[in-house]
Structures are given as C-alpha cells and as structure tokens.
Amino acid sequence: MIKNTAAQMSAALEKGETTSVELTKLHLDRIAAIDPQVKAFLHVDGDNALKQAAAVDADRASGKKLGPLAGIPLALKDVLAQEGVPTTAGSKILQGWKPPYDSTVVAKLKAAGVVILGKTNMDEFAMGSSTENSGYGPTFNPWDLTRTPGGSSGGSAAAVSAFEAPLAIGSDTGGSIRQPAALTGIVGVRPTYGAVSRYGLIAYSSSLDQVGPFGRTVLDTAMLHEVIAGHDPKDATSINAAVPAVVAAAKLGDVKGLKIGVIKQLQGDGYQSGVLARFNESLDILASLGAKIVQVDCPSFEYALAAYYLIAPSECSSNLARFDAMRYGLRTGDSDGASAESVMNATREAGFGREVKRRIILGTYALSSGYYDAYYGSAQKIRTLIIEDYKKAFTQADVLVSPTSPITAFKIGEKSEDPMAMYLADVATIPVNLAGICGMSLPAGLAEEDNLPVGFQIMAPAMQDQRLYQVGAALEAALVSKWGGYLISNAPALGGAK
C-alpha cells in the first residue's frame, strides 16, 4: 500500500478499502523501520498524526464531504511553523522552539485533512544543496545511502523517495525542491513566486523563497499544489488571483502543438554525460508526442549564480538578525553581568552553523555602505536582465526545459569543503527563482554511468504553473510506459516496501 501513489490511496480511502489511521500507521511503521538509516525526519509527530487521521476517518464515516487528500499522510519540511510542534529550520539556534501559531500552508493542509507525519531534515535555514548543512546531521539518499539526497529540502525528498510518505512539502529558494527531487527520482515543483503563502515559512531570502509540493507522480504533486496554493492576506507578496488548474492539466498531459524551448546556456560543460543523455532522450519523446522543440538563448543566465549569491545572503543577513536570544530559541553566555550584546554574540556564535555564518557575513558586506551599488545593486540589475531573457524566451516557446541538476546525487562529504562546487549544483535551477517564475523537476531515468536518477526541468511563466503539469504529465506517461512502472518503484537501496 505505501508504494501506491497518493491518488491511489485517495481512491482506496474513498472506497473504504482502507482508513487514514491504517495508512498513517503503515507509514509510521515504515519510518520506524528505515528512518534510522535515511534520517529524513527531525521530528516524528506520531500521536498527533494518528489523532488527525482518526478525525478524518470519523468525518468520512459521518458522510462529510472531504477533499481528495483528506487522510493522506505527508512529510513537512522543518522550515514551516506548526503550532505546538518543534520547528527548527535545521538550526541549533531554534532547538526546542515550538511555534504558537500555524503557517498558512500548515493551516491549509490541516483544513484539507492532510495528515502531517512530522518535520523533515534540511540544510540549516535552507542554505545548502545536500542537507549536510543541517545542525542535526545529514539525510541519506535512499537510492544510495553513501550519497546526499540534495537539498535544502533533502529530508522531504528522501521521505517521499523512501516511501516514508507519499507527499511532502519543501521550499525552494534557489532549487531546494527541484534539485533534491531530481537526485531522489521524484517530482518536485517550485510554484510561481507569490502563489503559495510564505506566512510561517522561516525566511531565508524573502524575495526568492517559495513553498512547494513533492510527490512521486505529476498528478500527486498537482493535487498537493492545489491544496497549498492561493491568496493569503497575511503575505503582502501573495498573488491575488485564482490558482492555476494544475490538477486538470496533470490529467490532460498533452503536448501536441506546444513549443518547448531548450535553454542553450543550461547544458554542455559541467553537465554529466548521463544527465545530458537522459535529457535528450526526454526531448525526443516530447517531439514524438507532437511538441515542437526550439533552441532559446538566455545570455544573462551566465551571471545568475553570482547574482543569487549576493541577493540571497543580503536578505538572509537581515532575516536572520531576529535570532538574538531575546525572545525564543537558544540562549548562551547569559551569566551574571553579561550584557545583552554579549549574550547575542555568544548565542549566534554557538547557534549558527558555518554555511549560515558565511552567508550572513557575505550579505552584511554586500549591503554595507560603499559596497551596496557594486554588489547588491549590480545583482538586482542582473535579476532584471534574467527576467528580460525569460520574457523573450517565452515569446518563442510555451515552456522552457533543461536538466534540473548538472550532476546526479553526489557522495556525502564530497563537496562540503568546497562551497563553490556545492553552489554549482543549483546553476540550472536558480534563474527561475531570480525571475519569480515556476519550475518542475520530474524523473527522466537513470544515468548510465552511476545508475542514479536524473531530473528533467520544465519552466513556465508566472502563474502559468498548469503548463508544467501538462507537459510533465505527458512526458511522465511516456517514460512510465517505457520503464514499465514509476522510476521510484525500482529504487535499489531500500526495497522491501509493500
């Protein structure tokens, strides 16, 4: 049962073939059995999950009209505030903090009857591409436990990939949903900026952060997308418009007559051969399904990584200033006679990890007087150029595509000493964030050289998220029929799921 898709579980619940309590127990058992190896979860909230499941079962028994995901378990990235449940953003500085409020996404999940199994591991404050920067130790890729699941939403991706949950929530600031989805062989979507409320999402970089869904199929991901998206008056950057019809698009799955643009700048040097092979194979499939493949040029993408590593650290240096030991979280150095300033210093020194400190220092520098124009100002100009590149490209194509990640899952520790090598993992995903548009990663098969999953990235204009699902579903259907089942069903390391 746990190998089923969320859509199948939903149908089984609807028909009375199973209950939410049963489903939840199966997943909690799976977590108990394998999470000691995967370490996808920071906190398993079993009791509350079962209570929530029982409540949904009771509602169903009483004939109440329920949404399609009512009673389906889900893993929640620890970056979202959930009332009364430990929420750390992967940082020691928030160890033990229990929010007194629900983030809007959590409130929407609860209202939809989705059962929250627990909080998943992540790079501290979502800064990283491997989940190794977590203050609580790394998460391991279910495909190969010596490798990372990507990041920063590595815990959520690993949980879905390891059948610990059929669905998960992540957040994507520079690729933190799409890249781990690619590295673990599942589907992940970063919705349009402003499509999903950021209220209660612990901020890394406010102008780039966006919450999004993980699933094992395009349809499952669309179903979750519809639950969490929508205007929220508590988030001033939230878009006040109807949610794109992503579920309908996922069910349609048709690319006939669509123009698909391949971005010249996102392939070639630095891309693993197996990644490019799977990418090109997918392009051939899309062409065979009736899509027209065109080449598009986005010259400013060359500077995307540099712009990102100025804007994100600048915003984070300010966003993370609130962790000062005054009101919540860690407090150290509070001995007799210690000043507030020295307690702040000691706490931030002890509570933040190396990568977080690196980015705070970088951002503080980039914003400082005399350097602002050269760094933050220039980065904003590049951002504008990237938006222009996309605008032009979208006049030539309905969607744009690229490999999600230039490489497959890398070894734990392989890049953790070399920040630049790590940053390059997000080279293909970052432009989407800078432009505020939407992107999806879905499995394109395994790279021949290492038998690890390759992700295929689809990008669409702002609030055209349905195009991702329409194209993704068409490609997925063709690949699944070719493979004789979902890619994830063949994951080698952690078989034994029933």
Added chain:
Amino acid sequence: MALSYDDVMAKYEPVLGLEVHVELNTESKMFCSCSTTFGGEPNTQTCPVCLALPGALPVVNAKAIESTIKIGLALNCKIAPHSRFARKNYFYPDMPKNFQISQYDEPICFDGFVDVEIDTDEGPKQFRIEIERVHMEEDTGKSLHVGGATGRIHGAEYSLLDYNRAGIPLVEIVTKIVPGTGKYAPEVAKAYVAELRDILRGLKVSDVKMEQGSLRCDANVSLRLIGSDVLGTRSETKNVNSLRSVERAIRGEMIRHAELLNEGKKVKQETRHFQEDTGLTRSGRSKEQAEDYRYFPEPDLVPVAPAASWIEELRAQQPERPSLRRKRLKEQWAVPDKEMAAMINADALDIVEETVLLGADPTKARTWWLGEISRIANEKEVALTDLTISPKDVAEIVALVAAGELTDKLARQVVEGVIAGEGAPSEVVAKRGIKVVNDDGALMAAIEKVCAEQSETADKVRNGHLPAAGALIGAVMKETKGQADAARVRELLLKHLGQG
C-alpha cells in the same frame, strides 16, 4: 564662563533642523492587527508579527498610509505615486526583528512647507519651515532598566522588555535646514512644533501628546559665524517632551555650542538628551562614526502606490488649517492681538472654542479659562485640560452669572468647587449653599447694622466723602458672606446715607 544669549547672538547665527516623530492613532499597529492602546500590561499587545517570531510577515496597515498622506497634504508636500519600505538594520533588544521597517530613498511625501508666525520686536513675523520628507516607520518596544542609579542601561542589574509599543505606526516629519531665524530660533522651533501639533490634531491622525511620547521632537542645532555660509557641526537633542522644552533645549544648545566655539573647542556631532529639570542636555551616543544601517528595499512588502484619485479625495477632505482657524476665531470673537497670543500660548484655543460652542460669551469664556482657571492650573502645575473642570462647566457658570444667579466672586467659589471635584456647577451651588442675596430687605438690615457699628465712617460718607463708602461696602459683603451683589449694595448704601 557662562555666556548670555545676547553674547551668542552677537557673534553667531543658529541653523536648525527638526525631526518630529508622530505616533499615529490607528487602532492597530503598522504591520499587524495588534491593538495600539497606550498603557496595557507589558507584552499583552503582541503577536507573531510584532514579536518577530520565525516565519511571521508584515502587512501594511492601509489606515496608516491614509493618515500619512493626510499629513503630507496638510504640510503642502508632494505625494509620491510610488514609494517603498526599506529595512534599517541594527541590533537592539527592544527591536524584535533587529531591523526597523522604515522608508529610505523613496518616502511617501516630500517637498512641503509650514508657515509659522511669532511675535518679534518688530511685531508679528512669518517664517517658512521647509519640509524635506514625511515618511512611515514602526516604533520600537521599550526597555526598562532595573537596578543602578540612573534608570539607564549602564549600571543596571537587568533589563525588562515590553513589546506593546513595537510596531506602532510612526510618521517622521523632517525639515530641511532652517537658517535665518536669528535670535528667534528657539521661538520659531517652538511655534513650528506647536503648528505641527495643531495640524495633526485637526487631522485627527494622532493624540499628539508630547508627555506620553505620541509626539516626539529631535532638535538639530548648529552655529556658524554671522556672515559665514559654512554650516557648523550639529548636535541632535532627543527627549524633548514639551513645547517649552523645545524652546529651552535649543536655547541651551546654542549657548553650549557658543561656549565651546569661543574656547576654541569643537562641537561633537552627537546625540544629546534633554534634561527637563536642569534645562541642559547630556551627551548620548557619539555619532562621529556614522552607523551603517545597511538599508535595502523591504522584500516582504510591495511598493506603496496610492491612486491619484484617492489622493485627491483626501485632499478634498482636508480640514481648515490651524492658522486660518486662528484668524477666523480672532475675528469672530473680536480678540485683541495680545489676548489672542496669550490664548495660543496657553494652548487654550480648543477649550475656549468648545466653551463658546456651548453658548458662552467668547470674552467671558476666554477670561475664565485664561484667568482664574489658568491660575489654579499653574498652582497645581498641570495643563488646563487636566483639570476636572470642563467647557460645559464653564459655559454653565457663565450662564449663571449672566442670569444674575452668581456674582463674579461667587462664581470663583463655584469654579474652585468644580475643580475640587464637588460636582457640576449647579451641584456646587447647592452643596455650598451659594446664592446671591438680592433681597433688598436683607441687604438694608446689613447696611443699617454696619452703619451703626461704624458710625464715624458712615458720617464721612454722609458728608460727601464717597471713597469712605468702600470700607462699609466691604463690611456689608462680609456680613452677607459674599453672597450679595456688590453693585446693589453700593447703590442701597449711598441712598441710605443720603448720597444716592
């Protein structure tokens, strides 16, 4: 050695700059829905947003934007069609996010002016104060430093934080530099703050209570040699919590700067705190090393873009300007210049107008408030509005006097009673048994009694020495416990002694 103010003015010219912070009276805070009521139990008016809990986001209070635009319009400012919020980054425990959401390079209102008029040696003179910008920001929380002698952070045992004030909408009104006020600089500054206060009160956008901190003034002062066009180093004086203090602080700073300069020393660019008791300032944070606030556009908020039609709507709703209102009242009430100035100076315009609107004669209303009631207020060292006597009470007293039911002297007793908390005028009259003795029979009895007792004086009056009547009238008044109408007593007395 202490310089006199005239010594300072003989050599230097002051240049002013004034920054006024106004707490808006919106019901909710700038970026969340918490209440803004003053004086709640510490930390009861807080939420995830104003406590800066992880994940919380600000949302702009539309009412605060409306109030700010109203202020901008009243100060003759241009309203930006597009302005944005910025983050001002610095660490301080009473600032929950460790950044303040403010406006930086794109304020909502800019380029305005306010005209103020003051009395000079050459008569009333008008000065124009140019406004550089009016922008929105949020207030900080409050730190309470416990232990230590001074109540300041230095030497305190521990500090308590109250975030009730954190996030209350503030509007900052910044002038351009104000040169050319000469020796009237302190008066011009005071008149400017008073004018602002009246404008804000008229707009009903703030409580404008300087004592409670809802209107706070920072005064920048520098001196330059007369004739020079090089600006001197300025000091910024904070904690100026009354109109009188604005005047005192600026005068004091001018003298302090002049003393330093005369001794060949430099004025430090620094923040100073005004001391209400001594009228002097003490040194605060030194600003020689300008703090780097790392301003950048607030990414959690979208730009403010008020529709032109809305701005015009607000412009059409602007109330009468205080200066025009003063002019109108002066004419309507036929008040002489000097009395008008006294009334403004005593901050009594509103209360007198209210009394007049309740039916009192303008001259009578003014005389009561500025005379007897002001005297009591001064004695008690409180503001007129803080006394228990209301415009309604005064209007009632004026009516009682007009009806002949009270004499001026008795009315003073009633005023005293109302202020002492004995109730409304009619109640005081009843309780104290105050009434005018206008029964001629009773008066005649008293007159006959007094004339018998003081026969020598009475004879003087009979012989045509009228000034002697005063002593007799006084005695009759005493006999009747002050409840008689002195004019009537005089009339009857003179008649009785054959002089009527």
